[in-house]
Amino acid sequence: MADNVLWIITDDQMRSTLRSMEQTWRRLATKGVRFRNGYSAMPLCGPARAxxxxxxxxxxxxxxxxxxxxxxxxxxxxxxxxxxRMKGAGYDTGYFGKYMNGIGQDPTYVAPGWDRWVTLLDGMIDDPRVSVDGEVRKVASQRAFDRFAAQRLRRFIRRHEDTPWFAVFSPTAPHGPYTPSAEHADDFDGVEWDPASFNEADMADKPTWLQDLPPQDRRKMQKIYEGKLEELQDVDDQVGRVLDVLRTTGQLRRTWIFFVSDNGYLLGEHRLLSKSQPYEEAAGVPFVVRGPGVAPATSDALVSQVDLMPTTLDIAGLDPDAGRELDGRSLLEPLRTGDWSDWRQRLLVENTHLDWAMLREGSIAYIEHRDAAGEWELYDLDTDPHQLASIGDADVTAWARKTGELVGSRGRALRRLERS
Structure with a gap:
């Protein structure tokens, strides 16, 4: 029987928090490949999900x-x-969780390709609505919805133990407001929050608009961090229950599991709060893959959310570029062989709304602020992992050229540029 595929997509989770999720770490990260350099295509919920x-x-x-x-x-x-595409290949499909912002204005919509559709319509209000296959229902809270969606996912898995399936579980956590369950509400009380770039003292190397930002309130940042970690324990519990169902139904050994987030989150680093910005805390995401025949490893390969779809299609035996060339590339062969020598050498991260682009290559992060002529940043993450001092006297001509080429490309042409 063909392998199943499950995507788990958290909301606003920093890379650094993955280790706090005991079951996810033990049963996914240490049983598969954990990527140190996982990135959002654009560090903002909706565009990243698109x-x-x-x-x-x-x-x-x-x-x-x-x-x-x-x-x-x-x-x-x-x-x-x-x-x-997976539905067209004969897979049963199910979406369980947050989809894209704005769907609340189209409450009976069910996205093409999904046999089962359980999605949040209004995640940021006190009385959220849910669509179950286009029928509108209500749940008590965002967290209640996460439990509701996870329960429906587990039911979907049990009902499809004899047929291949593709499913997405996308909890709203750890997005604010931070309301962990009573079980985990005090798990991280008073947790320390003191990153090296917190309220960065010398902002002269940053773009003009950042240089006069006021410092963030440490206590406020600490409380948000605490809330995120506690909510992630609820996600961790749900991941554990899903893995239990996969194991008891005999499906775990033929299921590929991808664990990612839509974007990271800044909590006072470089005096910034939230996401959308081209720094590791926001652009970087946790990225783990467990699957049949995949040896446990930690990889420095540059991987992106755009790689999820081609890898999933490749698992199903489909040509990822059939009908339309994809920007991402399949992880399947290097995951199985452990050989990343033919993988991309450089990776694009961008924000087309704020008009910046970042190029990652080796240890270098080159950031081009395209809306501010001549403003750029260059960091060597080996020697400056917290991006505290842009290399101001560097010749960035080659970095700018590579970035511009990637921003102007798509499909196979873009993938060639990642290697040339």
Whole structure:
């Protein structure tokens, strides 16, 4: 029987928090490949989710604000996604969790390709609504919805033990407001929060608009961090229950599991709060893959959310570029062989709304602020992992050229540029 595929997509989770999730760490990260250099295509919820579903960078899918659902559908992008292709290949499909912002304005919508559709319609209000296959229901809270979605996922897995399936579990946690369960509400009380770049003292190397930012309140940042860690324990519990069902139904050994987040999060690093910015804390995401025949490892390979769709299609025996060339590349062969020598050498991260682009290559992070002529940053992450001192006297001509080429490309041409 063909292998199953499960994507687990958290919301606003920093790379550094993965280790706090005991079951996820023990049963996924140490049983598969954990990537130190996992990146969001664009560190903002909606555009990142559009990139995951289509394997297109934002400069190619054009959905660059957090209200993503309407432009995504208006362009017809929902008609060619990982779901539509997997459904076309004979897989049963199910989506369980947060989808794209703006879907609350279209409550009976069910995205093409999904047999089972359990998604949050209004995640940021006190009385959230849920769509179950286009029927609107209510749940008590975001966290209640996460439990509701996970329960439906487990039911889906049990009902499809004899047929191959593709599913997404996308909890709203650890997105604020921070309301962990009573079981975990005090797990991280008073946790220390003192990153090296917190309220960075010398901002002269940063772009002009950042240089006069006021410092963030440490106590406020610490409370957000505490809330995120505690909510992630609830996610961890749900991951554990899903893995239990996969094991008891005999499906774990033939299921590929991808654990990622839509974006990271800044909590006072460089005086910034939230996401959207080209720094490791926001652009970097946890990225773990466990699957049949995959030897446990930790990899420095540069990987992106746009790689999820082509890898999933490759697992199903499909040509990822059939009908439309994808921006991402399949992880399948190097995951199975452990040989990353033919993998991409450079990777693009971008924010087409704020008009910046970042190029990652080796230990270098080159950031180009395209809306501010002549402003750029260059960091060697081996010697400056916290991005405290941009190399101001560097010749960035080659970095700028490579970045510009990637931003202007798509599909096979973009992938060639990652290697040339």
């Amino acid at each position: 990139s995951m579903q289509t394997s297109l960078y934002p400069h190619n899918h054009g959905c660059d604000t957090n209200m993503t659902h309407q432009p995504f559908v208006a362009q017809g992008l929902d008609r060619d996604t990982a779901a539509t």
